[in-house]
Amino acid sequence: MEIDERIEEIIEELRSTPYNKATEHHIGRLKAKLARLREEAEKRSSSRDGGKRDNVGRVGDATVILIGPPSVGKSTLLNKLTSAKAEVGAYDFTTIEVKPGILEYEGAKIQILDVPGLIKGLRGGGREVASFTRSSDLVVLMTDILHVNVFEETERELYKVGIRLNQKKPRILVKKKITGGIKINSTVKQDISEETIKEVLKEYKIHNADVILRETIDINGLIDALMKNRVYLSCVRVINKIDMLEDQNLRPTKDTSIGERYNAIMISADKGINLEELKESVFKRLNLIKVYMKHKGEEPDYKEPMILKKGSTVEEICRKIHRDFVEKFRYAKVWGNSVKYGGQMVGLSHEVYDGDVVNISIER
Ligand SMILES: Nc1nc2c(ncn2[C@@H]2O[C@H](COP(=O)(O)OP(=O)(O)OP(=O)(O)O)[C@@H](O)[C@H]2O)c(=O)[nH]1
Ligand SMILES: [Mg+2]
Missing domain, CATH: 3.10.20.30 (Beta-grasp domain)
Known part of the structure; x- marks a missing residue:
């Protein structure tokens, strides 16, 4: 059976299995299997497309990656923030190769990567974007006022390939052993059962280990702790082209409700509105x-x-x-x-x- 079909099958089974104490361990096993198959699928397809990998040198004190759908103004923003001269176009997929620039702010040199627009399913260039994201320090998730609903979709796509945004690494330690079975030590009360934890570990062929839990965990967190390809990054959301609202006399720069609703900074890359606020926020979040x-x-x-x-x-x-x-x-x-x-x-x-x-x- 094709790997994609197996993934679909498991998703379907997860969808139709009610979550309760009796099914928890089974769900744990399914989710672990799904995580492994997704990783395998990503590996296979990236070797198929020649593995267009992260080939831009990292310079400066930190790296920020601009991610968003086509034509939302990523290249325009890169050009405004840095001395790069990325091509800007009124059509989708103007950018086909990753382009770096350097933003100097508060004495720091911040490398900014402008990457091709992202479409659903992370096909083609999407995996390249994922590979660049892994070695960045901060994600600027960008869209424009005409597409404010894409944030969650984009975040979900990144989640699927193991990129965790604004999320802490779970405080779980798994020390593999040769014998002795699975011993679970928790400093706090856990909701999920020992049986579920063991089922998940089994999927990773771990039969002997000390498991130390320093916080309340869930199945997803446990799987994240066992997968090698997980990265945890801060993320700043940006909504571009607020000048378009102004054209329609909607006074958007004063009306911050859209930004608040989506927890995003409202800017106009082209007209240079709120760029100082964005820089400050990026700098702060880089820690x-x-x-x-x-x-x-x-x-x-x-x-x-x-x-x-x-x-x-x-x-x-x-x-x-x-x-x-x-x-x-x-x-x-x-x-x-x-x-x-x-x-x-x-x-x-x-x-x-x-x-x-x-x-x-x-x-x-
Ligand atoms: N009104 C308005 N238009 C903008 C703004 N920023 C960018 N644009 C326009 O949006 C279009 C797309 O801009 P790009 O910077 O090429 O967008 P991109 O996200 O890099 O697009 P891809 O490379 O195709 O993914 C261009 O026509 C820009 O002039 C803005 O703040 N306001
Ligand atoms: Mg571009």
Whole structure:
């Protein structure tokens, strides 16, 4: 049987199976099977179409990807935010190749990727979009005022290929073992039964493991924790072309209700409306921090902060300065909120905080 048919069959069975305590473990098994088949289908089809993979180098401090249906103004926005000169057209699929640009904001260099318009089913270029998304830091989900209802559809398509938007990684740890069966430890009360958890694990051929649950989980979360291809990204929704409403005297820039309803920022890429608000929101959601480097006996360099992702350690700082720095590293001295006292000596694994001053000592 074709893989697509098997997927359809399972979806149908899931649809017709009522959810209750007696069916839960069966549903768990079906969902796990579905997740595996979908991954398999994606793998096969991407090798079939020659695997047009992510081939754009990542530069800058973080990467944002613009995703949305054709003709909503993605390339127009890229051109407005960066010095890129992407082709803009009044017809669908103007963009056929991924185009990068750099937005400079608050001292950070943010790479923006303009990708081909996305259509339902992630066929053709869609899988390429998915592959670019996996290695981005933030998704800007874009549409225009004529198509405000596509957000959920697009999110569903991305969900199917393992991309989780504005969702936390489930706090589930599975430590595989050789013997001893499945032992489940939970720090909180669980709704799903042990039997269901075991059924799902069985689908992944896990028969011996310690399972540690640090929050209330559901079947989908458990499957996500077992699949390797899941990514968790922040997402900002954008509705473009609000100038069109203005043409019709609907005073959209004052009437923010559409934006609120869809939890989206309303912009006009073409007329340059609300772009500052968008930049600010993108910057905030990227969760970047600034640290200031200091040479021994000198004042910190407050003019050119180093931009890092929140959660970064001294090791990441070293890598950003020079590839040799990790090997030659002796110690770092840190002033700021991440340490107990100014000038504290720390190692490579020390996490730095926003506003820290850092001095690195290496072997000469
Ligand atoms: N009225 C209005 N038109 C816009 C705005 N932004 C873009 N457009 C127009 O929308 C059309 C499509 O713009 P593009 O930037 O090529 O759209 P795209 O999303 O990159 O499209 P694809 O590459 O085909 O996926 C062009 O005719 C643009 O001039 C806007 O803010 N207001
Ligand atoms: Mg385009």
